[in-house]
């Protein structure tokens with residue numbers, strides 16, 4: 303069986319204590335590889351390698367650092383099919399999604415920040431005849447990047463690329479549930495000629511390797527994407543050490559459909575925003591509010607499309623819904639389906655585990671599930687489920703839907719469907735969400751600030767925001 307290895311100091315290394323974790327294929331329920339169960343010793347080795355590499359890496363002109371990142375991007379593109387297959391097996395996502403979204407975006411992350419490094423400018427402030435202030439942005443040193451299982455290579459590279467572009471050295475940990483493409487990335491970094499120690503990838507659990515990264519005094523900043531409870535724990539650990547923190551956490555995102563919308567586009571995209579990646583994207587619009595005059599028509603069209611979503615082997619071209627990432631996660635989502643029924647929801651579609659035949663008989667499949675009749679106040683409408691479960695609710699006025707939309711502890715993303723531009727601006731700006739889409743969903747421009755309000759996180763990723771996060775400003779004041 304394949305044993306994955308850590309990538310430390312430019313070498314592929316086994317965990318020092320020799321312990322491994324099972325890596326399960328969610329489509330089959332079978333262990334198909336083993337991953338290092340790294341501990342604080344492995345993290346210490348990775349941090350030491352990063353510290354040793356830092357002086358030369360920060361001294362390299364940004365353009366040369368950028369070229370190496372662009373080279374990694376090209377290698378990801380070259381290996382797109384291999385990486386997509388690996389992502390699909392490791393995570394359970396449909397191969398089509400991995401091929402068209404996950405891996406292309408991982409390549410774009412490196413290409414974008416590879417070129418952004420050369421465009422990052424600092425500010426100056428002139429007080430005429432008095433002083434000139436200029437701001438230098440220094441890399442932080444060694445930084446930690448910790449990523450989740452839902453968009454494995456996509457989110458792993460979204461953190462690593464800006465950290466490296468800004469001149470830092472990185473100790474990164476992918477989710478122990480989906481480690482494979484991070485491992486393959488270490489091979490590509492070696493092929494690209496990334497200097498030893500600039501990027502170190504340590505595999506292992508959150509409480510083990512992850513906690514050791516967060517606790518390490520030489521790690522100056524943590525960029526984390528994952529669950530809100532984990533984010534809070536990381537913040538408690540890191541705060542007394544005054545580490546910089548970027549936390550991209552959960553969401554319970556409203557999708558608001560006004561009666562004047564482009565109906566077909568709203569229905570088609572709402573199916574996507576509900577069930578893409580089996581609903582396991584923090585941006586999924588799991589609460590769908592539809593203006594009453596079109597509620598029944600929307601419901602019928604939505605359910606018709608949901609019925610056409612093929613749940614199947616993630617590696618089959620025709621599958622539109624793959625497996626959920628793990629048995630515990632499937633059980634968590636099933637628990638919310640039970641809760642929705644207890645809370646008075648009417649099941650309109652799905653609700654059941656799917657038992658496939660053959661290769662995927664042991665997999666973690668679930669029907670795309672739709673409820674109506676739930677109060678906007680209930681737990682199902684306020685807590686993050688992170689699975690293929692959505693609720694439909696009719697509304698009558700802007701104020702009513704805004705009140706409901708904002709009635710959660712989360713504030714990550716929101717979607718508004720309307721042809722009325724003034725309403726789009728008015729409603730959009732009153733939503734408590736870091737990202738608002740109008741007449742679209744998950745349309746991304748990597749230059750824009752990305753992140754959440756309230757319990758959805760702290761800070762913003764993307765473009766200049768990420769480069770700012772990974773640098774320390776220093777002001778120099780010159781008396782004129």
Ligand SMILES: NC(=O)C1=CN([C@@H]2O[C@H](COP(=O)(O)OP(=O)(O)OC[C@H]3O[C@@H](n4cnc5c(N)ncnc54)[C@H](O)[C@@H]3O)[C@@H](O)[C@H]2O)C=CC1
Nearest residue numbers: 449450476477507508509512513528529532551552584688
């Ligand atoms: N971006 C998002 O919004 C995501 C949200 N979630 C939500 O979180 C729930 C729990 O999922 P999990 O897989 O348990 O996510 P998690 O938040 O525990 O894991 C994310 C990453 O953090 C690491 N981690 C866990 N504990 C850590 C610690 N003490 N110190 C440092 N790193 C640590 C994990 O190993 C993984 O790499 C899901 O059911 C879902 O609701 C999960 C993944 C992504």
Ligand SMILES: O=C(O)/C=C/C=C(\O)C(=O)O
Nearest residue numbers: 452527550583584585746
């Ligand atoms: O940056 C993006 O385009 C998407 C980010 C998605 C997440 O952070 C998530 O689903 O966890």
